[in-house]
Amino acid sequence: MNSVLQSLLDVFREPSVIVGLIALLGLLLQRKSASDTVKGTIKAFVGFLVLAAGAGVVSGALTPFGDMFQHAFGVQGVVPNNEAIVGKVLTDYGSQAALIFFFGMVVNVLLARLTTCKFIYMSGHVALYLAAMIAVILIANGFSSWQAVLWGSIAQGLITTLSPAMVQPWMRRVTKNDTVALGHTGNFGIATSGLVGKYLGDPAKSTEDLKIPKGLGFLRDTTVVIASSMGLIYLLVTLVAGPGYVESKLSDGQWYVLWAVMQAGTFAAGVFIILAGVRVVLAEIIPAFKGISEKLVPNARPALDVPIVFTFAPNAVLVGFLASFVGGLIGMGVLVAVGGTIIIPGIVAHFMTGAASGVIGNATGGRRGAILGAMANGLLITFLPLLVLPFLGDVGLQNSTFSDADFGISGLLIGGAVQAGHIAVIGLVICGLIATFAASAIVTRRRAAAPETPAQESQPAS
Numbered sequence: 184m185n186s187v188l189q190s191l192l193d194v195f196r197e198p199s200v201i202v203g204l205i206a207l208l209g210l211l212l213q214r215k216s217a218s219d220t221v222k223g224t225i226k227a228f229v230g231f232l233v234l235a236a237g238a239g240v241v242s243g244a245l246t247p248f249g250d251m252f253q254h255a256f257g258v259q260g261v262v263p264n265n266e267a268i269v270g271k272v273l274t275d276y277g278s279q280a281a282l283i284f285f286f287g288m289v290v291n292v293l294l295a296r297l298t299t300c301k302f303i304y305m306s307g308h309v310a311l312y313l314a315a316m317i318a319v320i321l322i323a324n325g326f327s328s329w330q331a332v333l334w335g336s337i338a339q340g341l342i343t344t345l346s347p348a349m350v351q352p353w354m355r356r357v358t359k360n361d362t363v364a365l366g367h368t369g370n371f372g373i374a375t376s377g378l379v380g381k382y383l384g385d386p387a388k389s390t391e392d393l394k395i396p397k398g399l400g401f402l403r404d405t406t407v408v409i410a411s412s413m414g415l416i417y418l419l420v421t422l423v424a425g426p427g428y429v430e431s432k433l434s435d436g437q438w439y440v441l442w443a444v445m446q447a448g449t450f451a452a453g454v455f456i457i458l459a460g461v462r463v464v465l466a467e468i469i470p471a472f473k474g475i476s477e478k479l480v481p482n483a484r485p486a487l488d489v490p491i492v493f494t495f496a497p498n499a500v501l502v503g504f505l506a507s508f509v510g511g512l513i514g515m516g517v518l519v520a521v522g523g524t525i526i527i528p529g530i531v532a533h534f535m536t537g538a539a540s541g542v543i544g545n546a547t548g549g550r551r552g553a554i555l556g557a558m559a560n561g562l563l564i565t566f567l568p569l570l571v572l573p574f575l576g577d578v579g580l581q582n583s584t585f586s587d588a589d590f591g592i593s594g595l596l597i598g599g600a601v602q603a604g605h606i607a608v609i610g611l612v613i614c615g616l617i618a619t620f621a622a623s624a625i626v627t628r629r630r631a632a633a634p635e636t637p638a639q640e641s642q643p644a645s
Contacts, residue, residue, distance in 0.1 A: 384548015
């Protein structure tokens with residue numbers, strides 16, 4: 184049993200495999216030729232591996248930056264990092280997390296089939312992290328393993344179904360269609376960015392329309408902009424940290440200036456790889472997903488990881504990352520001033536969710552929306568992880584915690600209910616199911632009563 188469970192965990196924790204299997208299923212349901220099926224499946228699988236490789240390059244370039252930042256400014260505290268905290272959680276609660284993850288996917292598909300929330304959550308890695316957090320909160324606060332798996336799976340399915348629905352109105356503005364959704368544990372912060380952009384921004388002034396002098400025409404190239412901007416940031420923090428620290432602890436003796444330039448260039452290369460992978464995945468997964476939409480879950484849309492939006496507003500990616508990081512610094516300053524636990528900005532989290540927040544904020548509120556919306560995301564992923572720490576038991580004593588906004592919101596809801604008792608958790612989950620089906624019924628009734636327009640006929644239900 185354990186070996187089977189481990190094999191399932193190995194398969195479903197790999198988002199590239201999930202994407203490949205989804206593409207295969209969609210192509211088979213469309214009865215494509217063997218040649219087209221093999222080609223589409225492999226390209227979707229490899230395309231996501233390209234995307235993941237780029238994310239790994241970016242993460243590798245940002246990790247030493249975080250260490251250098253802590254040393255440069257003398258700040259110690261908790262660093263939100265999903266990979267770091269999940270490693271500890273899976274050691275202690277791996278079986279329960281795997282079961283919650285698997286059955287949560289089943290609940291997600293059922294809810295997509297039975298409600299108007301037609302989203303299949305395909306970001307398997309962050310879904311696994313979410314399952315791990317749910318497992319540790321429930322078990323550390325008195326739930327037995329089977330209770331945690333039962334109620335945790337339903338909670339996981341609800342979150343992964345409703346989270347993409349929350350962002351979809353803004354995704355339609357970004358993509359100009361309704362064929363793809365955003366599946367990530369930063370969706371609450373990203374949706375918040377869309378709201379901030381809508382009410383405080385000006386959509387007429389896009390980040391992509393920035394007027395660049397002829398002498399700086401090279402900055403129209405996204406790769407050049409990212410490399411040069413990150414180069415300045417790396418050099419500044421490197422100088423503050425000191426050549427001695429950098430060369431002895433981070434660069435393995437390499438000249439600190441060259442090391443900073445190489446790290447910035449590596450970061451830009453990672454983003455370039457991500458964008459290439461996104462293009463391949465979109466080109467293959469959208470047509471393949473049509474088969475699933477038609478046969479299993481009518482009008483379903485794949486909810487994919489945040490890099491899926493990066494190609495729509497490349498300038499907003501950089502603006503959003505920097506603005507989110509500034510929001511994290513502001514939040515850290517507040518925590519330092521009031522005392523207590525300090526949340527140090529997690530560079531990877533601020534890049535991934537901040538960049539997406541910048542794209543969404545730009546779509547609803549232009550440059551101002553991208554900046555203010557991403558800053559709002561940065562504040563959220565600074566304060567929300569702090570509020571979830573008390574519910575994590577011994578895991579909460581580590582120097583890391585879950586980083587993204589969805590972890591904070593769902594962790595607060597589940598953790599707060601656990602504190603009130605087991606019945607409160609069960610009631611929360613059941614109420615969530617009832618509310619989802621009730622809202623779906625209301626939306627269905629309103630659409631049936633409203634006269635159809637050509638635009639409505641051309642768009643799937645959301």
